[in-house]
Amino acid sequence: MAAATPHSPPPQLSSPFLEYITAPGGLDKVVLRGRRSCSVEIRLFGGQVTSWKNDHGEELLFVSSKAIKPPKPFRGGIPICFPQFGTQGNLEQHGFARNRLWAIDDNPPPLPVNPAIKAFVDLILKPSEDDLKMWPHSFEFRLRIALGAGGDLSLTSRIRNTNTDGRPFSYTFAYHTYFSVSDISEVRVEGLETMDYLDNMKGKERFTEQGDAIVFESEVDKVYLAAPSKVAIIDHDMRRTFVVTKEGLPDAVVWNPWDKKAKAMQDFGDLEYKHMLCVEPAAVEKPITLKPGEEWKGRLGLSAVPSSYCSGQLDPLKVLHG
Numbered sequence: 145m146a147a148a149t150p151h152s153p154p155p156q157l158s159s160p161f162l163e164y165i166t167a168p169g170g171l172d173k174v175v176l177r178g179r180r181s182c183s184v185e186i187r188l189f190g191g192q193v194t195s196w197k198n199d200h201g202e203e204l205l206f207v208s209s210k211a212i213k214p215p216k217p218f219r220g221g222i223p224i225c226f227p228q229f230g231t232q233g234n235l236e237q238h239g240f241a242r243n244r245l246w247a248i249d250d251n252p253p254p255l256p257v258n259p260a261i262k263a264f265v266d267l268i269l270k271p272s273e274d275d276l277k278m279w280p281h282s283f284e285f286r287l288r289i290a291l292g293a294g295g296d297l298s299l300t301s302r303i304r305n306t307n308t309d310g311r312p313f314s315y316t317f318a319y320h321t322y323f324s325v326s327d328i329s330e331v332r333v334e335g336l337e338t339m340d341y342l343d344n345m346k347g348k349e350r351f352t353e354q355g356d357a358i359v360f361e362s363e364v365d366k367v368y369l370a371a372p373s374k375v376a377i378i379d380h381d382m383r384r385t386f387v388v389t390k391e392g393l394p395d396a397v398v399w400n401p402w403d404k405k406a407k408a409m410q411d412f413g414d415l416e417y418k419h420m421l422c423v424e425p426a427a428v429e430k431p432i433t434l435k436p437g438e439e440w441k442g443r444l445g446l447s448a449v450p451s452s453y454c455s456g457q458l459d460p461l462k463v464l465h466g
């Protein structure tokens with residue numbers, strides 16, 4: 145069966161785990177519901193997660209109060225950067241996927257799932273005629289967004305080369321995840337210390353991270369290379385740790401615009417940089433190449449857990465390996 149068009153009725157109309165929200169133009173959002181007040185909201189425009197709430201109904205992702213409505217990219221949540229990350233190519237910044245209307249995929253190819261996960265949705269993006277003029281490659285991009293029993297969120301991307309002319313294609317990719325934090329000056333990132341990174345603020349020059357956990361005192365825009373599969377964002381004030389897991393995505397981008405850049409951004413409040421941090425599992429340094437018929441899979445897993453303490457200190461080992 146073909147994927148439903150954005151305007152066709154949702155395939156499953158009622159389920160305690162899924163809610164479809166329509167707007168005048170057609171289907172607008174899907175809400176996944178978990179235990180107690182856990183939820184995830186996904187916007188069809190951009191195939192973008194725009195909210196992830198824990199069982200107390202607290203928002204875990206940052207969304208700017210100045211976020212602009214479609215057709216502009218939406219500042220916050222989890223934009224998908226594809227087929228280009230940043231300015232690394234001829235396309236618009238971060239590629240076009242975050243700026244397209246995705247459809248519900250009502251008959252996705254099988255994907256092994258945890259049977260305990262009841263709340264999930266499958267989306268699909270295929271290139272339009274205009275997209276093919278800009279990026280002349282035929283593809284199917286399937287995205288499954290799932291809310292686990294414990295309130296954890298996972299995004300699984302499957303990208304297939306459907307070119308019929310025998311040509312491979314290459315792309316870069318990121319899950320541009322905006323985390324909500326209490327105060328950026330009190331946040332530490334564990335798992336990236338000692339890693340090599342490309343500094344976007346210094347012409348992509350390569351450096352090696354020194355010292356302990358990463359803390360934030362000014363603008364940061366770095367691509368950590370061959371980053372570990374698990375990274376922790378420890379929010380001291382909230383006593384909350386985000387655990388970010390990644391598969392199929394070698395790199396991790398870390399970004400905070402800080403005060404000067406924040407003021408220059410039209411869709412971002414002047415002081416909002418204090419309450420957000422982007423940690424973005426990505427494939428940036430080495431583009432991924434697919435031959436016709438080949439499929440790539442890249443997964444992001446997010447959970448929010450109470451921070452572990454050991455003798456009054458945050459214990460990174462418990463967070464990363466516990």
Ligand SMILES: O=P(O)(O)OC[C@H]1O[C@H](O)[C@H](O)[C@@H](O)[C@@H]1O
Nearest residue numbers: 230237238344365397398399422
């Ligand atoms: O403003 P956007 O196009 O959404 O990009 C926001 C940011 O995304 C990434 O984190 C890049 O590394 C940054 O260089 C960029 O400024």
